[in-house]
Amino acid sequence: MRHISPPHGTVYAVGAACLALALTGCAGGTANGSADLGADKDAEVSVNLRGDNAKAGERVQVKLTEGRLKDVSVGDDEGGELAGRISKDGRTWTSDRVASPGTKYEVKAQDDRGRTAERKFTTEAAGRVNKLTLAPGNKTTVGVAQPLSIVFDNPVKNKKDVEKHLKVTTSNSTQGSWGWITDYSGKDRIDWRPKEYWKPGTKVKLDADLNGVNSGEGGGWFVRDYDTSFTVGKDQQVDVDLDSKRLTLLRNGEAVRTVPMSAGTPGSQKASWGGVNVLMSKEGTIRMNSETVGLGASYDKMVDYSMRLTWSGMYAHAAPWNAAYFGNTNHSSGCVGMSDGDAGWLYDAVQVGDPFVTKGSGHKGDADVGNGYGLWNLSWDAWQAKSALRGGGSAG
Incomplete structure (x- = not known):
């Protein structure tokens, strides 16, 4: 492995195979500014995403061959950062969320001996982008039967993956479930309703952490997160x-x-x-x-x-x-x-x-579930069955 020695005692690895990075020591500089590594051996760090067309929708993983990782940061070119966790053995860091399409990232790693390394990569462009419309509106007050409702611009084939990135939080641990239906417009839609009508005063928040999620064939990528919140009014x-x-x-x-x-x-x-x-x-x-x-x-x-x-x-x-x-x-x-x-x-x-x-007497039956908010005409079991994850559950 070939090294160069820039000023201030920092040494970077160049031309490393498989995007391996050499962690470089700061054990004291010499008169000419090169690092005095003594008997230390270089430890290699690898990043699973690489180059100018890295695969989007994957978690970033940073691995160290020896020693323990102390700190890893992965920032994008818009000031955002992917949070992550270091494994128990200290050898692997994995991002909590996936890399978004069309984004430049910079990886910085430091081990427990103070040695550092950096790497950059850019993910593939989105090509097709999916967007969504949320109801109810943000910071509104609504009645006890109002569901959370999301209508998607493009088809959603990867329903399980999309649904698991939708988090509902309530002020009183209301039990509820997502359900996939077809909106009256013909578009894919997912609603979240409680098992029973909301209790007055309940505060509800949705975090749709969809940035970097692929909605599947014909749908495209989500390139941002969404959120909304509302309060339940009078019964x-x-x-x-x-x-x-x-x-x-x-x-x-x-x-x-x-x-x-x-x-x-x-x-x-x-x-x-x-x-x-x-x-x-x-x-x-x-x-x-x-x-x-x-x-x-x-x-x-x-x-x-x-x-x-x-x-x-x-x-x-x-x-x-x-x-x-x-x-x-x-x-x-x-x-x-x-x-x-x-x-x-x-x-x-x-x-x-x-x-x-x-x-x-004299009505023409129940409206289709997507013709407005007809989901209350379904039993709780029938509604839960419309979840791609099949389980519903409580929102804490």
Whole structure:
């Protein structure tokens, strides 16, 4: 092995096979600045990733042939650093996370005798990048039925690998599970729901440590991490009774107010969805056009106090044109309509994430699990079975 001796007593190995690095001693410099290593032998360090096109998605591993590693750092060109651990025997350091694509890294190692070594490598470019959309929004307050929901831009084939990089932390060790479904848009989606509705006041945080994870064929790499957090608000539920044609807001299990309403016309595509549908958004005054939901030219009008329950177009909203049917007949195109006053009151009272529970006769069954947040219509066992890791569990 050939050595050069730069100033200040530091000696670097050059041309080392298999990217081996020579740890160099600082046992005292001579008059010409070279290191006086005495009887010490060079100890070699190897790094598993090398060159200008190193494989991304791998953990960085640094190995020492003799002695013990004291400190290893792996930093990238943007100021980030891969944390890692030294093995019990002191010979191997392994990063906790994988190397991200298209990134330059510098490895610095020091052994227990003060000798140091450095190496650089660059990982392969990502080629195709996958991104995601998170719900609910960061630092929001939501209802007791709101799931954590992630929709991916590109397909996710490596579902197990992606899921194990998603960590949910709650303030009260809420039991819950991830489940993979197909979003109404046709994209891959994964949701995390508790076994039962959230307890009011629960604080929830998601850390999606996906940087450097490959989502699989057709999906590409994730090149950043994501996170979001939210707080669970009041314990509220809206009961929509298709038999009595009345809607009731419950808070802490007690009825706050009941109002007359008219839901979807039974026996056709205009029937309302049944089961549990979660309030997705409060959209205010919007234009509703029946042609966008496959109902021909049934309606095209501006609608006030619009509260979205499904992606396919089921809302609760003001419907003054349908006033003759409130409280006596279900005669809408699928939405839950009320007077202006009642709709305005409900709009102000509800939270995104509140469950709307539609019961009684004349609905058209439960909406698909990806058509909004229909996951509460599945049993706990059925929901856990949708986890790629099959197990669910508690979030501490």
